[in-house]
Amino acid sequence: MLIISVALLLIVVNFSEKTSTYRCEGTIQFKDDVKSTTVYLKLTEYRWWVHLWSNNDANIHLEVPSLVFPHMYFSDVKKLGDIFQIYDLGGTQQIGVFSNLSNTLRIKLQNASFDGECS
Numbered sequence: 001m002l003i004i005s006v007a008l009l010l011i012v013v014n015f016s017e018k019t020s021t022y023r024c025e026g027t028i029q030f031k032d033d034v035k036s037t038t039v040y041l042k043l044t045e046y047r048w049w050v051h052l053w054s055n056n057d058a059n060i061h062l063e064v065p066s067l068v069f070p071h072m073y074f075s076d077v078k079k080l081g082d083i084f085q086i087y088d089l090g091g092t093q094q095i096g097v098f099s100n101l102s103n104t105l106r107i108k109l110q111n112a113s114f115d116g117e118c119s
Contacts, residue, residue, distance in 0.1 A: 018045045024105045026116015028066065037066045039114055041105060043084065043098065058084055060098065064109060072109065 024039040042061040046054065057079035062072040074096075076087040086096035086107060096107025103118040 018047070019043065020045075022103065022105075022118035024114075024116045024118040026105070026114055028064070028109070028112050028114045030112045035066070037064065037114070039064050039105065039116065041098065041118060043100075045079070060084070060086060062107070062109075064114070067110065067112070069110065 020043045022041040022043070024041055026037070026039070027034050028037045028039075040063040043058060044060075045058045046056065056075060056077055058077040060074045060077055062074070064070050064072070074086050076089070076091040078085045078087070082099055082101035084098040084100065085094050086098065087093065088095050096105070098105045098107075098118075104116070105118055106115045107113065
């Protein structure tokens with residue numbers, strides 16, 4: 001029984017996530033200024049059994065080198081088909097969308113918004 005428990009624990013720990021990385025080229029828009037920029041995205045999708053202890057489908061790490069605070073983490077991400085809806089820290093307001101089908105990212109960041117294509 002102990003061996004089975006350890007084996008199940010190892011499976012859960014090692015295979016609960018699938019991570020993909022993307023480089024997104026697009027524009028970042030500040031109040032009155034639009035610039036071309038690159039955003040780096042790391043998408044970590046959770047397997048179905050993670051829903052036993054979590055309501056989220058994924059998490060997203062973003063790096064925007066052109067910003068003063070370039071690293072952002074979004075833990076409240078919901079998956080609907082090929083679309084990942086990104087929510088604010090409290091999970092109350094949707095602030096972005098990443099499409100796994102078209103590889104596009106649109107998100108509100110700090111005092112700006114980004115729109116671009118990822119590869």
